[in-house]
Amino acid sequence: MSVVHVDSPPPADAAGRAAPGHRTAIIGGGASGVLTAIQLLAGSDDPELRVEIHETTGIVGRGIAYGTNDPHHLLNVRSRHMSAFADIPSDLIDWARATGRSHDPQAFLPRLDFATYLQDRLAGVLRTGGHRLSIRAGRVEDVVPHGSGFDLHTRDVVTHADSVVLAYGNQHPRALQVDGDLLPDAPWHLPNPWDLAALRLLPDDATIVVVGTGLTAVDTVITLLEEGAARRVVMVSRHGLLPQQHVAQQSTAWVQPVPEGELTADLLAAHVRDQVAAAAAQGVGWRAVVDGLRSATTSLWRRLPLAERRRFLDVYAREWEIHRHRMAPEVADRIRAYADDGRLSVLGGGLVSIADRGATCQVRVAGVATPLTASAVVNCTGPSTDITRSDDPLLLALRERGLVRPDPLLLGIDTTENGALLGDDGVVPGLFAVGPPRKGTLWESTAIPEIRSQAAEVAQGILALAARGRAGAAHT
DSSP states (O other), rough: OOOOOOOOOOBBBBTTTBBBEEEEEEOOOOHHHHHHHHHHHTTOTTTTTTEEEEESSSOOHHHHHHOOOOOBOOOOOGGGGGOOTTTTTHHHHHHHTTSSSSSOOOOOOBBBHHHHHHHHHHHHHTTTTGGGGEEEEEEEEEEETTTTTTEEEEESSEESSEEEEOOOOOOOOOEEETTEEEEESSSTTTTTTTTTHHHHHHOOOOOEEEEOOOOHHHHHHHHOOOOOOOOOEEEEOOOOOOOBBOOOOOSOOOOOOOOOOOOOOOHHHHHHHHHHHHHHHTTHHHHHHHHHHHGGGHHHHSSSSSHHHHHHHIIIIIHOOOOHSOOHHHHHHHHHHHHHSSEEEESOEEEEEEEEEEEEEEEEEETTTOOOOEEEEEEESOBOOOOGGGOHHHHHHHHHHTTTOOOOTTTOOBBBTTTTEEEETTTEEEEEEEGGGGGHHSEEEEEEHHHHHHHHHHEEEHHHHHHHHHHHHOOO
């Protein structure tokens, strides 16, 4: 199964309201939205439950992270950690074996395969109640409180839901600025690194500047250099630091004490360094230490006062990210090979200037005397998280209505620990979020193990609301 698409809406009354039974609208059909839908449908046998996924393209399971069609783009987490179900950790491995993809639980599967896996697992849930799910193509532009629920507005249709889950994933990168000026809308300016068609149309002998050195930038470099044998890429970022790579799985689990008492960013950094040193003395690598902190990361983040979270972001975040979010070994090998062949350079210091030359541009990089003439500049600076600068119609509308607010660090939207939205007046009953928008609240909020846990928790909250609704209706 490659696409899950249900054209017919769930039953409704003459006023357009859902038939009896709780109706949940999930805005976003990527991993966050699909995992939430799976948890809702698998968590209840109520035949009147309705789940509606609103996805702009009408194709679910893909989103930005898994929407690539380049088979060279690999997951940066092993198969054994990517199951859709926390209580069935082997599920992705079993699926990969059954579909003839891989028999190795340590494998880093292609991202496009993981999209297919999500679609298949959603289809599996539907076999026991497909009438309970519908998928609507189109962009939701507003969510308006109506009675005890919400009206969802697209360009042509208004639908109603009792609860709404924002699962819109990562936003597009923030617009590139150099010396305070936005880059022009020029042929050489590629603002969307996930537009693989635009990357593939570049000349085979092009010199391309990729702004950013994170995992998205790495994927972009692979597409550019695997498909253009004479191309050259220059990666540029402030620090010039690439993600570290995974190594062969170690059997040693580094169990470490969690710091107690008042916590600061400096104390937390010192703790990690001390643990890395202690592990090294026992012949254990730093990766085991970083991975050993995984389950405690959110609680440590929540314990940091706001000022200390800001210090962490300013001083330590980049170093943490390149050690926490690592490249698959095969990907790291490709990147090294490009550099060894002279086709890839990685520069720190950042951009100094970009001059428009029509079909090309002239790029100056800090610390490099000679300017580069580039056929393209690709924005791989990472997703925009500041919703106060977003031009997304839905986020603009929700902010105007006071239904969402930015988290204090502008890393996403403000929520409670269990995923309920916080608006201008506090908790907004019936509104939830799953996935990357919750990074400011949880910090760890972009990887599948965390997202599936969020999806399960939010689904439990929604099903509890539905149960209370049924109980109330029974007493009237």
